[in-house]
Amino acid sequence: MRTIIEFRNISKSFGDVLAVDDVSLTINEGEFFALLGPSGCGKTTLLRMLAGFETPSRGTILIDGRDITRTPPNRRPVNMVFQSYAVFPHMSVLQNVEYGLRMDGVAAAERRARAREALAQVKLEALEARMPDQLSGGQRQRVALARAIVKRPRVLLLDEPLSALDAKLREELRFELSDLQDRLGITFVMVTHDQDEALALATRCAVMHKGSLLQVATPADLYEFPSSRLVADFIGSVNLFEGHVIADESDHAVIDLPEHGARAWLDHGVGVSETVTVWLAVRPEKVELHKRGHGTPPPEIEGTPAGYNVLAGTIRDIAYLGSESVFDVALESGQRLRVIRPNLTRWDQEDFIWDEPVWVAWHAEAAAVLLQ
Amino acid sequence: MSAAPRETSWSGQKGAFLALLGPPLGWFLLFFAAPLAVVWAYSFGTNVGAAEIAISGTFANYARALEPLYLGILAKSVGIAALATLICLLLGFPVALAISFAAPQARIWLLIGIMLPFWTNLLIRTYALIAVLRDEGLVNTALASLADALGLPFAPLRMINTNVAVIVGLVYVHLPFMVLPIYAALDRMDRTLIEASLDLGAGHLRTMFAIVIPLAAPGIAAGLLLTLVPALGSYLAPDLLGGPNSQMIANVIERQFKRANDWPFGAALSFMLVYLTFLILALRPLLARKGAGA
The missing domain is CATH 2.40.50.140 (Nucleic acid-binding proteins)
Structure with a gap:
């Protein structure tokens, strides 16, 4: 398996608070990787450093072997699905999905075709003319997904992608997410505090606690062969x-x-x-x-x-x-x-x-x- | 009607509703609507004695107000007010942006700083501006010592009694009315939208124009109106800071009521300003729609 992301001795402190403490981690191409842990464990900070919204205090991050530690977010081959979705309220569904392509200078005709294709991937093609305030939470989530995958990123980042949805919809989208990942073959990195979500979706999970990695393993290994009481207690x-x-x-x-x-x-x-x-x-x-x-x-x-x-x-x-x-x-x-x-x-x-x-x-x- | 049950809604209780509405409504009618109605009636009247006006229903006052001389002053007032508003926008937007991105503890002090001038009387503030702008004022003194230090010749800049001074005065007085509504709009904005834009490949400048400014549009529209309308009717700034050629419509109106003792014509000019303000207010929904539909 080919390594796509590499965290090398990453630390991040905010003032006196050490949010991420000397984390080293490699993620392989095509994986659905989950960063799992209670709130405040540093998992979101790690994801935001991957997206470029935070700069590590120490250490380096590589994507495809290239050092991107200090590359601004708009020049990284990653795209993010935000927890709040962050769908632009003043743009239609189609305009939202086209936005990233417009910023890359993709010609109008190709832009439209690719945006429509991405909307079809998330089964939203019928709603392309709607404004975000006319969409349900689940639909906004799909817009956020389409907007990110349309750019064909090397890595798709998902910040608590299902946490704002109700239980039934969450289950439905869970299957769709893993189906989408199969079809696209893009590496997914997801942050979640929900162990069920991580076990159901991820091919591999990292359990974090107080800024450190406790264990990195497949869901079944985490459950059956936990390395510590903390992991055993957090997973199930x-x-x-x-x-x-x-x-x-x-x-x-x-x-x-x-x-x-x-x-x-x-x-x-x-x-x-x-x-x-x-x-x-x-x-x-x-x-x-x-x-x-x-x-x-x-x-x-x-x-x-x-x-x-x-x-x-x-x-x-x-x-x-x-x-x-x-x-x-x-x-x-x-x-x-x-x-x-x-x-x-x-x-x-x-x-x-x-x-x-x-x-x-x-x-x-x-x-x-x-x-x- | 709201969906709330009638008996639990206080607005459904006629007695309570009238008791609460009565005093402010009475105040409004007695001290605002009634005098305005009297002035409106005067605008259709004729002077028949030194202090006597006959409401004759004539349109002569309006006809005179539409003469090129007065229309020109009105147009100039609009021009000066619009220019001052534009400068307020260009200065105020970055300020509002900076405050909304400042640390939460700093934000309150910066907002107090913006509102600080309101705690001083407008007349005093305007006189203070004279001290700054006049030929021997702070600006010219500072420039003179700078020129002196550099060994350059210096002639004082002529600012007082010019349109420039009027615009400086108007910008100074109205800037908070621009900053505060834009700040309110920016403060409400979801910050992750900016991150989403950066994430999707936009730089900071493009994010500003594609995301931040469109989302702040309602605040910008409110700021434009809150600045333009009072600036248009300004009296003190052109009176104290402007010269004979920088008279605005309010100064002309004042002269009709006082020195010229022509109340009917003064009333007609006043209402020209009121009609113009209505027109600007009517433009607001258009402005807002354009901002939202980008």
């Missing part, structure tokens, strides 16, 4: 247990969880010293619930020796969400655990009730071990 929800490694072989490991008077069994070695504190991370949908009433013994878990990966608890709350139910389980240690069960049959949700004693259990391959 996670149950964390603090403990120490007490056995570490090539085919299994055992982690002591002193707070819970229990031990966890993993189906792989972890290569971690016994003296350091580790955290066992288990996703809510990977935890099983079993009945515990009337002296029911702990369940047997396939591939795990008896007595491991099982904890006793009581259901404290149930949120029925239709496709699944979310259980809040109080463990005997006092820690709360989140368990998600898909409602596979129509009577399934009747199975567990409030204040019911349960066993919670997970498979040997279900948990990740985190060092930080």
Whole structure:
């Protein structure tokens, strides 16, 4: 894969605030790359430095191997879709889309043809004569998209592209965006605080926190193999247990969880010293619930020796969400655990009730071990 | 009618509505509409004694107002006011732009600076301008010492009692009326539009003409009117700063009411100015439409 964007040791401070702290990152041609993180993590600053609206305090940015760190925005081969869309209110839809081509001195006939083609790409060809105040939010978003792609940029930048739309429209546009990227083959770089959006759209994500990159990986790797508690917690929800490694072989490991008077069994070695504190991370949908009433013994878990990966608890709350139910389980240690069960049959949700004693259990391959 | 339920809308309560509207409406009728109506009636009257006017319904006063002498003064007034307005626009737009892009804490002080002259009486400010512009004034003294330092010959610039002084005075007095509405328009503008324009390949200058100025058009139109209309009826600046050849229409009107004691003709001239102002106000929607439809 060919590198298209390279951030080299980029830092940016505003006064005393360090917004971006020594970030190095490469993005490949044709990727749909997402910068993901909570507000204030520096992701927008990074995108704005790529667009040319901010200048890095330190470091260099390269596009196609060319240093563009100090190139003004109008001379960069990138175009941006703004969070507020920034559609020019005094120009029609067509004039908006033609604007960038007019600035490049493209002849009128070609300009019009290309603008119409871009409007067709976003299914807006019927509205070319409308003024922006006659458009819905979703339509304005499409104008902003068409206006950016008509210039055939090397990289398309998207700043929270779907955040201002309602849930239904967001889902619809999500599919359209990834479809559009497939068709155009342009590299997309998107900023979002919405992990679902990032997981659904991106081929690769960078998770940012306080100006630094925490992890850069594919959505599936971020979810299943998070590198830290912060990432595990930011992408989806996670149950964390603090403990120490007490056995570490090539085919299994055992982690002591002193707070819970229990031990966890993993189906792989972890290569971690016994003296350091580790955290066992288990996703809510990977935890099983079993009945515990009337002296029911702990369940047997396939591939795990008896007595491991099982904890006793009581259901404290149930949120029925239709496709699944979310259980809040109080463990005997006092820690709360989140368990998600898909409602596979129509009577399934009747199975567990409030204040019911349960066993919670997970498979040997279900948990990740985190060092930080 | 608004969609609000009748019983919750205070404007639907006749008593409350009249109680609130009554005093200002009465004030307006008694002190504005009525005197204006009297003057309007005078404009169709004839002098029959030293202090007696008969409302004869004659158009003679208007006929006289349309004589080349007076039309010429009216045209000159329009010219001077228009030139002053144009200078206000050229000076005021960059100022408004600079204020709207200043740091938020600095903005309030800059706006106070723009409005500061209003805290002084117009007459005093105009006399102060005389001190600046006269032959031995601040400008000429400064230029003289500069010429002296450079060893150049110097003759004082003749500014006072000329049209130049009148225009300087008008620009000085009316500049805030240009800056404030343009500032308000620029302040409302979404800044990401400028970034979007730069992002799409426009330089700063093209962004200014393609995005910023069209979007500030309503403010510019308001500023033009707020400057042009009062400048057209200016009395003090031409009276104190201008010479015998820089009389504007307000000075001629004043003479009719005072020295010439010809109230009917003065009234007719006054209403010529009022009609002209109406005409300019009628042009406003046209101006606004042109600005919005660029």
